[in-house]
Amino acid sequence: MKFAVIRFPGSNCDQDCYRVLKDELRQEVRYVWHKDTRLDEDEIIILPGGFSYGDYLRCGAVARFSPIMQAVRQAAERGQLVLGICNGFQILCEAGLLPGALVRNRNLHFICENVFLRAETNQTPFTSAYQQGQVLRVPIAHGEGCFMAEPRVLDALEKNNQIVFRYADASGKISSATNPNGSALNIAGICNEARNVLGMMPHPERACEALLSGADGLGLFQSLIQKP
Amino acid sequence: MKITVHVMLKPSVFDPQGEAVKKAIHGLGMENVKSARIGKIIELEIEGENDVKTRAKLEEICRDLLSNPVIETYRIE
Numbered sequence: 001m002k003f004a005v006i007r008f009p010g011s012n013c014d015q016d017c018y019r020v021l022k023d024e025l026r027q028e029v030r031y032v033w034h035k036d037t038r039l040d041e042d043e044i045i046i047l048p049g050g051f052s053y054g055d056y057l058r059c060g061a062v063a064r065f066s067p068i069m070q071a072v073r074q075a076a077e078r079g080q081l082v083l084g085i086c087n088g089f090q091i092l093c094e095a096g097l098l099p100g101a102l103v104r105n106r107n108l109h110f111i112c113e114n115v116f117l118r119a120e121t122n123q124t125p126f127t128s129a130y131q132q133g134q135v136l137r138v139p140i141a142h143g144e145g146c147f148m149a150e151p152r153v154l155d156a157l158e159k160n161n162q163i164v165f166r167y168a169d170a171s172g173k174i175s176s177a178t179n180p181n182g183s184a185l186n187i188a189g190i191c192n193e194a195r196n197v198l199g200m201m202p203h204p205e206r207a208c209e210a211l212l213s214g215a216d217g218l219g220l221f222q223s224l225i226q227k228p
Numbered sequence: 229m230k231i232t233v234h235v236m237l238k239p240s241v242f243d244p245q246g247e248a249v250k251k252a253i254h255g256l257g258m259e260n261v262k263s264a265r266i267g268k269i270i271e272l273e274i275e276g277e278n279d280v281k282t283r284a285k286l287e288e289i290c291r292d293l294l295s296n297p298v299i300e301t302y303r304i305e
Contacts, residue, residue: 058296065293094296101298108244148241148299182242 001225003029004043006072006088008063013049013085016205024208025221034066044081044224045072047088049141049203059102059144060090069095081125081224082197086142089189089199098192098199099157100149106182110143114213115180117188117202118168121161124191126198129223135172136165136216138202140180140188145201147183147190154184165189165200229274231286232305235295236267270294 005017014031021029032039034052039045052063063069069091076082076097084092092098105111114137119130130136149157157163165188169178179186181201189200204217237243243265250264276282286304295302 057294061293061296093298099298101296103241103299104244106242106244108248150298182244 001027002040002043003027003046004032004039005029005046005048006032006034006068007048008034008050008052008066008087008091010052010054011048011050011087013087013203013205016203017046017048017085020205020208020218020221024218025225027225032068034063034068037067037071039068039071039075039080041075041078041080043075045075045083047072047082047084047091048205049086049088052087052091055087055144058090058094060087060092060094063087063091064095073097076192076197079194079196083126083220083224084197084199085203085205086145086201089201090144092197092199097197098190099153100147100184100190102144102201103146103148104144105142105146105180110141111145111180112139112141113180114139115188115202116168116170116172116178117165118172118174120163120166123161124164124195124198124223126191126220126223127164129219129226133172134219135168135170136207136219137170137214138204138207138217139213140202142181142201145181145183147187147201149184157187157190158185160193162191162193162195163187163189164191164198165202229276229278231272231274233270233272233290233294234267234303234305235270235300236302237265237300241299 021027119134166186191198204220207217246265290302
């Protein structure tokens, strides 16, 4: 498969994504600068983590207007796969490609730790390699990861099976104790109605090597590769 | 002309920063402060007339960039 990793000024998780795809999974991958305007129709698009535009105004608020985002929107509307990780998730929400918003962590701390996620559904191109309910150990590193949306939007996300990852404990139990940032419904990642756009706050690209604290994130990228 | 845009979190959105500041205010002896909420002020210096077209564009910019309507409201002065 072919991947495009977008780089905004301030993105800093682009290299980890590139490395997993190129060196570990031996896929074709290229960096795309935010001022470029071209994305190919067969590319899987990744918006990586980081601090685009220094998180000025709001996280992702300025990046959503970068020239490349026009092409990202068109690609998403065509049904191309778009994955937003951390700041990438924030950018997708600001751009309206995903519902809701990410706000300051409830306890005001920047949280940098491994958490457990429960894969709520494997009925997405991003999670087809996982079992439904599978528990993954993946790091988070964010200060504004608290997902909020209006009650009717949260209802719709639940009804449409659009909640893809929730913060859980090691046995897959979900509670406020397992919620690091106050996200509504312990939401760690969601997809759009068409299921081709996924946003998640945790960093799967940092959980792709047993040597570096675990490889539970690899399944996400493998799902993308095995897509028919 | 000088325009000031006030951006606040919607009342339904929990403001942990405001809560932390409120507690700090209590610690400074002003315990009758029941709530504190923190917003943003953006000051714009705009060339040209305060006409309908400019006003409409400004509203668009407030909605699309300066505030996030999912969680914030804005007011133009």
